[in-house]
Amino acid sequence: HWNVNRRQMSRMEIESTQQLWDFILGYNAWLRSPFFPVLFSLIVYLTFCLPFVVLDLLSPQKSHISWTMMWSCLVHSLYNHVVFLFPLTVLHWFWRPASFMPEVPWLYWTFHLQMLFYVLNSWLSVEDHSGNDLPWSTHRLVPFGLYGGAPHHDLHHLKFKSNYAPYFTHWDRVYGTLHKHSE
Ligand SMILES: [Zn+2]
Numbered sequence: 001h002w003n004v005n006r007r008q009m010s011r012m013e014i015e016s017t018q019q020l021w022d023f024i025l026g027y028n029a030w031l032r033s034p035f036f037p038v039l040f041s042l043i044v045y046l047t048f049c050l051p052f053v054v055l056d057l058l059s060p061q062k063s064h065i066s067w068t069m070m071w072s073c074l075v076h077s078l079y080n081h082v083v084f085l086f087p088l089t090v091l092h093w094f095w096r097p098a099s100f101m102p103e104v105p106w107l108y109w110t111f112h113l114q115m116l117f118y119v120l121n122s123w124l125s126v127e128d129h130s131g132n133d134l135p136w137s138t139h140r141l142v143p144f145g146l147y148g149g150a151p152h153h154d155l156h157h158l159k160f161k162s163n164y165a166p167y168f169t170h171w172d173r174v175y176g177t178l179h180k181h182s183e
Contacts, residue, residue, distance in 0.1 A: 032093075032097065033093070034086065034089040034090045034092070034093040037085075037089050038081050038082075038085050038086050038089055041081065041085060041118070041122070042077065042078070042081050044118070044119055044122045045077060045122055045126065046074075046077070048122055048123050048126040048127075049126055052126070052130045052132060053070065055132065124138060124166075124167060125166065127149070127150060128149060128150055128153045128166050128167065129150070129153065129157075130150055131150060131154055132150055133149075133150055133151050137149050137150060139151065139152070145169060146168060146169060146170065147167060147168055147169070148163065148165065148166075148167065148168065148169045148172075149167075152165075152169060152179075153165075153166050155179045155181060156179075159179060161177070162177050162178065162179035163177065163178065163179050164177055
């Protein structure tokens, strides 16, 4: 009797392990498909925009950002992801398929570090273009005005011929393209 029970248990175990394995393989296939990076990028970008939308809505001053502007921005980013990012991702997927093999530690960590860098870069870029100079903004954490942040890069989008660098200010200093209000 005990033997039968044990046999049943092990079959159940095998089945559940198989299901888990199938799930991981399916998940892995999705993670490795060219759809994942595009959707990931879009979700990260929109999620990072959300706090600034909420700030605009909560602000006692009337924001000059309208729903039409936000809608147009959303359509633009969808368009850019589908028309530019997706074909590039397909090319990359074809040329260098993503590998998530944990048995190759450096590859595994390179991949995760790239992802982390991507997320950080997305946040800094959204913050940079948000037009908000907040007490906790990244540029306030870096001394000597080395990091320009939104106040620096906003001038670039207003005046165009200055403050080209999105994050750090050294190249604009070197090439004399730093806007006088950034000093
Ligand atoms: Zn910009």
